[in-house]
Amino acid sequence: MYWYHDPNYVQQYSPDIQQYDYYVYPDLERQPQLFGRVNQLERRVNELTLQVNQLQNTVERHTRRLNRLNQRLRVVENRLQIPFTPYEGGF
Structure with missing residues (x-):
């Protein structure tokens, strides 16, 4: 388990970091199978x-x-x- 999987990481790291919107990217070097999936989704x-x-x-x-x-x-x-209505004087 890496640190970015920990849901309490933001609270552990800093109390004032929650005012910002952070997205922590997983390291693709340790998980190379994510490369192909990301490329497939992008295509x-x-x-x-x-x-x-x-x-x-x-x-x-x-x-x-x-x-x-x-x-x-x-x-x-x-x-x-003339008024352009259907059946105008048709019957």
């Missing part, structure tokens, strides 16, 4: 970040297209001077 995070960015771009693109279509429909509605 997965990068892949998911790329997918999120692509989806955000897609949503933004379709939002702009819908806004343009809505604007064209308002132009047509104003030119024809």
